[in-house]
Amino acid sequence: MLNPVTEKIEENLRAILPEAAFRDLEPRYLEEPRGRYSGSDGLLIAPGSTAEVSAVVKAACEARVSIVPYGGGTGLVGGQIAEEGQRPIILSLERMTAIRETYPLENIMVVEAGAILANVQEAASDVDRLFPLSLASEGSARIGGLLATNAGGVNVLRYGNARDLCLGIEAVLPNGKILNGLKRLRKDNTGYDLRHLLIGAEGTLGVITAASLRLYPQPQSEGVALMVVADPEAALRLLALAQSRLGQGISAFELIGRMGLEFLVETKQNVRQPFETKPEWMVLVDVGLGAGMQADAALEELFMAASQEGLVSDGLIARSEADRAAFWAVRESIPAANRAVGSVSSHDISVPLGAIPDFIKKGPKVIEKIGDFRINCFGHVGDGNLHYNVFPQTGRSRADHENERSAIKRAVHDLAHSFGGSVSAEHGIGRLKVDDLERYGDPAKLAAMRAVKGAIDPVGIMNPGAVVRV
């Protein structure tokens, strides 16, 4: 049985930590972006060093008090919000933001877990390198949270997800011991790789305090195009054509449907509609090429080749930095438009690439059986990852459909599972998808996960209730 933080425990913690580590528990620490979860209480502690994190975790372990690690609070599955009724330690990494070391020749940067992603991207750019992790929450999400959720984003197609960008981890394990794993090695075949256990564990196996990150050369010529395709099948064939012509030069390949464009208008997002008539489907293609290559020209040639094959019917190629930003704004404003419309149920699914067209064809049929809804399907189609969100019809609200939410979620997840897909492509399990993991997860995997959790965190203090029930 875990204990709430009592005055006595707080007193003990105040004796071992500097005053600066104690911060006011502002409401934002108890809220999350989609408003599905809210915490009721907690003791907010923001340590200033790994040694201080270790002291907190050790004290919490001895007092049998739970800890919820907290990054930027942008997680979409409720992992950063403690369950009602607990009074946990909310352990924020917000004071540990240092870029500890940069090794441009090795393409490596060592940063603390509280560093905000946009600042890490900027620090990489200052040494003429690229840290390619990129997502709409990059102005708030912190490296520890991004690794703990194994975040994806728009550049996974080319550079992989957070896991692929991390070469080493420093973390505090649930007994308070510091795992010194900040290696800068690309080859290190020395048994179990605890880095990969901590990445994606959503704070259930320890607190990530720093990471060595993989950097890349900056592309020398970058370009973006929007291309109208007849359907998702054509989008996939366009992706294959683009990959055969440009290889690894494609950084992002995003699918956008008409409903997403209509939501931008309906919710008055400050973006320009790219085409006079809203297409049923279009893709955003982002390329970054090496020296001596012209991204605009490459995109133009791709468009010509795709037209000859009947894959695209219209297209726009960005001619300036402002165009590029405007094209990306269309894609990146869709989540805000979705929030303004208010989804009944949102899903972050993945299926094998080849199954995307069938999934998109069958989706509306399974939803129709439940009721009359609008579907906004968009996302990182190059990774087989769709954000498949179901909305009320105009004039109705999500509150009108409370009773249908679980049936919708079940139908979408069953469909993804039937294609050999995943019910969480990039957002994680958190508290939102614990039941889904139990329903769809491989039983041997679940048993191994519980065994790992029990072995590394026998008292169960690390983020109880998230990811896996023990």
Ligand SMILES: Cc1cc2nc3c(=O)[nH]c(=O)nc-3n(C[C@H](O)[C@H](O)[C@H](O)COP(=O)(O)OP(=O)(O)OC[C@H]3O[C@@H](n4cnc5c(N)ncnc54)[C@H](O)[C@@H]3O)c2cc1C
């Ligand atoms: C507008 C918007 C767009 C987004 N787009 C994407 C997207 O494209 N792709 C994507 O993958 N995600 C996306 N997300 C989700 C979110 O940004 C990511 O999941 C991000 O990785 C969370 O980072 P954070 O620092 O905010 O973590 P938090 O929300 O604070 O925490 C997330 C989880 O990680 C744990 N955690 C936090 N810090 C640590 C630490 N130091 N050690 C151990 N555990 C820790 C928490 O306990 C929690 O379980 C989006 C979110 C928003 C709001």
